[in-house]
Amino acid sequence: MLMPQKLVVVFTPNRQSLTGVLELAQRATKYRKQSDDLRPLVVFPLPSRIEAAEPTLREHWRFGNSEQHISGYQLQFEDLFKEVYALTECNLTAYFDEIQVQHVSRYAYGEEVAALIERSSDRLSLTRSYKSFTERLVNLADPWDQGLPDPWEERNQRHEFTEQALVVNSSQGLRIESERIRERRIFISFKHGVEPDEPIALQIFQALSRHHQVFIDQMMTVGTPWAERIEAEIRQSDFLISLLSAQSVHSEMVLGEIEMAHHLAEEQAGKPIILPIRLNYREPFAYPLSAYLNGINWAFWENAADTSRLLQELIQAIAGNTLSLDTDASKANLIQTASPITIPPPLPAAQLTPLEMPEGTMDTESRFYVERPNDTIALSTIQQTGKGVTITIKGPRQMGKSSLLVRTIDAAVTVGKRVAFLDFQLFDKTALTNPEPFFRQFCAWLTDELEMDSQVDAYWAMPLGNSQRCTRYMQRYLLKELGSPLVLAMDELESVFDTNFRSDFFSMLRSWHNSRATSPIWRQLDLALVTSTEPYQLIENLNQSPFNVGLVIDLTDFTFDQMADLNQRHGSPLNAEQEQQLMCLLHGHPYLVRRALYLTASQQITVAELFGQAIDDRGPFGDHLRYHLFRMHDKKALVQGFMQVIKNNVCQDEQVFFRLRGAGLVRREGQTVLPRCQLYADYFREHLRE
Template sequence: MEAEISQADFLIVFLSARSVHSEMVEWEIRKAHELAQVRGGYPAIMPVRLAYREPFQYPLNAYLDTINWAFWQGEADTSRLIGELIEAIAGGKLSLGEKEVKAQLVQISDRHSTLASPFPSAQPVTLEMPEGTMDCESRFYIERPSDAVALQTIRQKGVTITIKGARQVGKSSLLIRTMKAAEDIGKRVAFLDFQLFDKAALEDSELFFRRFCFWLTDILEMEDRVEEYWKAPLGNSQRCTRYMQGYILKELGCPVVLAMDEVDKIFSAQFRNDFFSMLRSWHNCRATMPIWKQLDLTLVTSTEPYQLIDDLNQSPFNVGQTIALEDFTPEQVTDLNHRHGRPLNSNEEWRLIGLLGGHPYLVRRALYLVANRLVSPDELFANATADNGCFGDHLRHHLSLLHGKTELIQGLLEVIRQNTCTDKRIFWKLRGAGLVREEGRIVQPRCQLYANYFRENLRE
């Protein structure tokens, strides 16, 4: 798939009520977006809504809301749609482009949030789709002891919080709740998802710092003064610091939370030490300059923090409050089963725990499908590793991410076969990807589902 997308000029993506929740669809769109940054706009993404009128949720909205769409309601629209796509490929545009036109098509929810943050998944009345960040009011959100620590900390003045954990463990959902708690006590919130920095910015230090400042200004709805501050003969982190202190904090006049998700996106950037040491200096400045107590830093990462910066004395990850999120306990899985109306009996519940451990996303997905009668418990377990099974899309997504990464494949097979990973660097990457876990000196696949699937499908 990656090879096909890499050589394509256009990616026509069909978006239905089910496909918008597909991890593979999200990956394809993100891959096309990243390639377009370095290939002069190609492949161009051409979204087609298939009788789907809901707002795109995060992160799809970040990629798709700014480009034109097409719409198909039923068989009667097929000929028109084909003609529209042919015309767009020939140099035209898809029909739905203006915000006003899109608003007429999309069924906008009556619920509004003032947070500049990812949107939670659209919620049915009784059950909730398991994908995406969770609404703060969701009755399916399982609070963990770490939640109380994060919410209590953000109510204080001038704090630094690091939320770390494996992929799909609930980091972004906890971040959203933390942001809401900050907003409730009068703090301004600026949310930055580092996944949205394009390849050009991640390869150019000055471009990255300028865009970082501009993005922050735009979210806070302040006048852009980046050009003015960039005239000073200083380094990029110094300019950025002057912009934050002399303009943002001074003019804003109220506490602000800088909430940064997926910060490990810049792990491979050459300027990562400069950026993270800048954040550490902002943390340290609170001790000597009161204005810096107006700034809270909240960072979310899947990568072990000490991998992100060479000098730990200049790291923002080993100061303040660190929140380490873990998978659900058996008791929490039982609680979630009850909240779904007990679609699984006690024996089936233990089978689920044996298959998935406490993987928050997979457990929620399984309970949602069974509770909605989209699959029976017997079918769930019998087809667990099948491509057309309940977890097929999720498993293929992980398999695609491993494609061509020989070291990671060998490391994962070592974990599956020998319960060890001799290369610590590979272990950190596999754990950050949410594929393995460590108990004492034993390294294991994160859940039995992963062990079964990758044992069958990975080749050295």
């Protein structure tokens, strides 16, 4: 349930009533601060039964009278607001000059309602008093707001709106009133628990909620219903506002929400529109964020002085205008002055090796990359020339496959090979439902990566099948024109496994591999394939699979020795006993091990917090765990299969097992199927629901 943003406290000018509402307001605002709701509860005081015939008493009870020991209600509310909202100053004079409900004895009896009976709306009527208060309640962010010009005033004259406000009367209890209906649906995507992301998200929520239906993920219980709600809200949104800071660009949930919005926009005539806001972040977007965001407009926020301008810019963008960074030149100017990410100082033992954030593909020169025995084999294989090679890198999600692929590509470049890298998760969803556009896009994309002129239309005019056209295009145009070795590196190939043309595509790749034996030009082509899902269960004829020929590298979790070595590279934030504890918790999960060591080495959390808050939604792994829920919630078979694994250590459906293993959630030991690590077992046992 969405709790109210505004609390109206109605009081009469006497000590009992005034003391009661002041205490209530203080308790209510304190409770809101301690809750999971990020929004502050804004109190609107409403003095009532003000007797116009007693001007002296009216002044004393408003401004105070020390001789009569009367503390004025205006001064008391100003002091209260400065305390609970951390204001340096607060002046309610303009507010209380307009907001006082006068006493009219007639309405003390019976059921008459002044606003329905009075024909006059002059300044002495109750109707005017109620209207004046309602306008401020609806249009002001808070009582000390001086009524800045409202950019939506013209629209308000043409549309009807509603908004919830909780009205509290010290003598009559509670009631809910509705006044406004929001015009647009907006989803705010941000990283929880970090600054400035969370405070800015709240300010955007407050500003836009006055005129729109805005969703912010902060109050729901995490679990499958939570993930369903996130997807439903993004699907229904007109806009997705994404806050991108040095920390949030590495958030799996922020990336997941952007990915979903991007793919939904392809299906839903461009909605939701993504509005990226860089929060004092000047670095180029890393892949895959760059693929989603570089081609659209951005906004930039540097510090608190920019907040008002940013809110106006968002209001204008929602009204149909563009964000300010709308040209390649303006974007380039922003990222030219890139500043390093600021993190807490590392432990003394780690000073000589600057820490690296654990997210994303690792740099080829990273000192934190853990080499496995097969790495050397992969690098030496790709550097072979004159024969053509096929390398398949397999392993669950976040095992280091893409980082090994980057090293493989780098090794190929050093011996003069051209490289074309295709990430299949970037294929349009429409292309993945129809072979004709898929094969055309594949050829067009490959041509673009090689910076060659496209001849796709000419080859597609031939009366041949898609695989034949694609093969001729590669053989007779791309390889022939290049005249030099080419590495075709393909990541996230599991994106094709659910298509009805997967056998055609993969058998085509296998035929390219086989053709090296009979046609010299195919020896110019190396294939580097990366997949997280076991392909053997999804390809009908294994003799047509490209994944079981050439060099096949199956990545596994870190051993204890590899994890201990990585701990040393981080300055040994964990002692020997804690290393064992981390191994028991994570089972050598490469990404989670790096994250744990990074957070403790940079002193962002203590070791006690690392283990004590491991399965908390806002803990060290919360973003990662929530992302898995988000990706799995609508896949009933996977949820049921994973629950079988957690409860009984079995998975009856072999295809479900391979998908769960590809997602990095389970592992097999002999005939027993286990959660990949104890962290997953503990968290998903609590949060998964059928």
